Amino acid sequence: MKKFYILLLILTTQFTFAQIRFQNIPENAIYPESKAVETITATIPYQGYEETQAYFGQGEYEIFLDNLDGVLDKPIIILDGFDPGDARDINGLYASLSFDGQNMADILRNEGFDIVILNAPVYNTGGKDIDGGADYIQRNAMVLIAMIQKLNADKVGNEELVVLGPSMGGLIARYGLAYMEANSLDAETRLYISFDSPHRGANIPISLQYLINYFAIQVGDATAQQVVDQLLNSPAAKEMLLDHLKGHLLAGSDFEQDPTKVLPLGAPGFRNEFQAELEALGFPSSVRNVTMINGSGNGTTTGSPGATVVDTNLTIDALTNIDVALKFTPPTNQTNTVTDLTVFFAGIPVNTYATTSQSPSTSAGLDSSPGGTGSISDALGDGGGNQVLIDFINALQQDLYSFIPTMSSLAIDNPDWYATPNLANSPFVNVFIQNTNEDHVTVTAASAQFALDEIRNGTIGISENQLNNQFVLSQNPVSSNIVIAIPKNSLNTQVTTSVFSITGQKLMQQTWNTPQGEISWNQNLSSGIYLLKIDNGISTQTIKVVVQ
Template sequence: MKKNYFLILFLLPYMFFAQAGSESTITEINSTIPFQGVDETESHIGTGEYKIYYDNIDGVLDKPIFFVDGFDPNDTRDIPSMYGLLDYGNPVENLADVVRDEGFDLVVLNFPTYTRTADGAEINGGADYIQRNAFILIALINEINSMKTGVEENVVIGPSMGGLISRYALSYMEQNTMDHDTRLYISFDSPHLGANVPIGIQYLFNYMLNDAGITELEPLVNGLLNSPAAKQMLIDHYLAHVDAGGVDQSAITHTPLGAPNYRDAFQTELTNLGFPQDIRNVAISNGSNIGQMTGTPGMELINHTFDVEFGITATADIHFTPAANQNITVTDVLLSIFGFPVTYSATAESPATSDGIDSAPGGQFDLYSFDDGSNALITEFVDNLNSQYFNFIPTLSALAITDSNWYTTPNMTASPFVNAYIPDNNEPHVTLTEDNVTFALNEILENALTTQEQVIVDNYIKIAQNPINEHLTLITQKNFKNTSISITDLTGKLVFKTVTNLGTKTDIPINVASGLYILNINTQEGISLREKIVVR
């Protein structure tokens, strides 16, 4: 018995802590709060899956960062590919690797396709109702909070729709006296005021599927346009403009309208819920800060004749939505079936307050992503586009700034976010860059309990604060003479070098641009260190 007792004592640390740099298995997580969607007769719980990537320091789950998946209508992303989405820069770095090197644990939440036990329905989790996915996140936050050690509060990062899921979950927890134990929420190009898919494309795809019978488009239409999440987020939706047959345009106004029973109801609920109050809320936009457009209002996106099959051709002429107060044909299709013509057209009108949303400043949707090489017709469509991109997440939407003109230059005093990164040029949706990663790291590291006095080498040398401003302040327990200090960027280029004596507290002026760097310190006593720092 005594041998078993000592064996238990020996193994105890390994029973509760993972090794540095290790990973958990992928684990299923179910919400405990049911939700009833618009098209459902009763409420249901949701199912997700998560994986913990432990830090590279001690492998103890004590500094969780939640990374919440966004819109994934056909379940094309699994957890490892989500990790890969955090790559950035040249040479390639990975944000997850960086934060794990700083002692943080990454908790990745995915919403996969699953079969619901209650009724056997197949649920496309990546495009399910935003509320139900938010309740899954709440369950995960509660579970991780029960598992973690220490007093470090959580960080929650929500890219794309994941930002809405995160916002809803955190606000819901606060308003229902649930402790989220979270200090920072980073919204990454999330559509707080809605997302956009050109209405001309919507009409085209819906017509080609539901009238012309091109079934290859079914996954695209059902996921990108007709899923619950798409109908909750899209500012303009074809369902608001078609007649009872579901294809032909009705006489209802052709200015932007969301999907009936979905869009306005969700936006009202989200607005009433607001933002979490006990958290620092910051945002990253991929949309331009200076009014740069993607294309121009009313531009021709494609005008091409497709050989659909033997004896059938289709000519499609698609345009972006027009300038303010104008009404144009955005979808014009001519089918020729063994010489017999069949036509279809639809118009769109922009409001008097704003040019069409398709070309407004914003995070861009890459139309080339439609083509995975499996469908020759879609490949032909992509090959003949006049623009690779359209505005997907308007800059103002990513910043939650309400304005009737989508082209208005952002004024952060009108945003609920206390800080934001906005590039000058439009970027593809949820693209990580050196600049927005630096912004995110600055926010993550600044208020972490362990970064104000970070131990570098066995208590010999400490960085007083990281991120740093104009001075690098080092604290030591003894004096070091002729210490070599250098800073390189991530390409290895030397940007700063000095040799100096270190006292108990030494301020070293530096003059380098904001960004992520590598600090190298070498003392005459043979103490060497290499550490990432953020300069702001």
């Protein structure tokens, strides 16, 4: 039995490496030359839901000046995402912007922009140890506010800031900017870019949560329990996860499921409270809000509801083996066993553990919904040389799961996580979205172009909000059709759309009479970048279009 419990400890320890993958650093990433890391402390304290007093948050930052004049005059803040234990440092955050042998930060610095990386470290404040990368989103937002105020005081000239928030960083940015606006604090910020951020919650398969927690509890090892406490039970995870094991535990037990709690439930005292607070603040109205996401925009799923993740027998030694079966949460309004574990010693079952999940009547389970994906094998470090883990990974029937559902990253309030999103219902005025589900916070050439265009447009004079952001592209890059979303309350008797080359040559034009919902315009343009001009007879709007 001892070797079995050692296995459990190994599995739990390996799961800690999953957190690094919550914000992807691509292969052959381009790292900066680090010079001077500084510390910044919030001037506004925050008291968490389970805290007895308020604490001042801390961050660390580094300024990478532009490669033209080396003067801090066009700051762009890049925020940290969910990163327990500060496994991804400032250089790693910079490198995460790499794509196709390039780095978006390098491109911007070559064009005169200054990159400011704001990391959430592990620190002690007021006698309390805080893991910044997994701390309350609100307290990290207070650190961002201090960073914004410092940059606005130190910068040369009047250029307004840009804030790019990958993953949880997008929530920190949204909360911070909206808080400043609500409290009459001038952010001097023109653009907020959310990057696959969980505006309506994140997902880690509840079957995995149950399994990891069970391993930790049954081993009884202090280090294993610390893994659960610092990751799944961290303030940030409890604020973001739509379905959290804490919501399902039997009273008086730290691992058994309450059989009456099978529908998705967030962490008590955290999830609903945070979402209500976020919704009450809303989005900053004085800032241009755009998003780039990794989830599919056409309903493409990540596997299928109720799919078997793994169903295998793992041999521990000559006397010990374990049956492990995990499933995705089920189809709409159905129930299934998501975690099923049986331990055998000398062929005799000596321990069992099973949990059940039910999907609501409005949607199938989150695990297979369209969204930016997480990977189980990546989370396990591809086995880390441990043969039992390697056997487990080789037995996986479903490796990817939906980590940030498309509806969440678009901040669309729709109870059906599988519906094709209506971008007119999103609060973002411009959206980058594709037809496939990609690894969470993966930068591609197309998404980098979207972000670069948004950042540059504030300085080169191409306006994209002359119609109060009335029109948005449903997908950018576009494929066979240019689809333009029209808000429900829009009154357009006639709309003329035109496509120009970057050099100004008119390539296409069409007039639409009383369009409603959306305009779908067939195109056969060559791959490249074009300008889409929209004229409703009152004013015009120009949007850069990327054709794949």
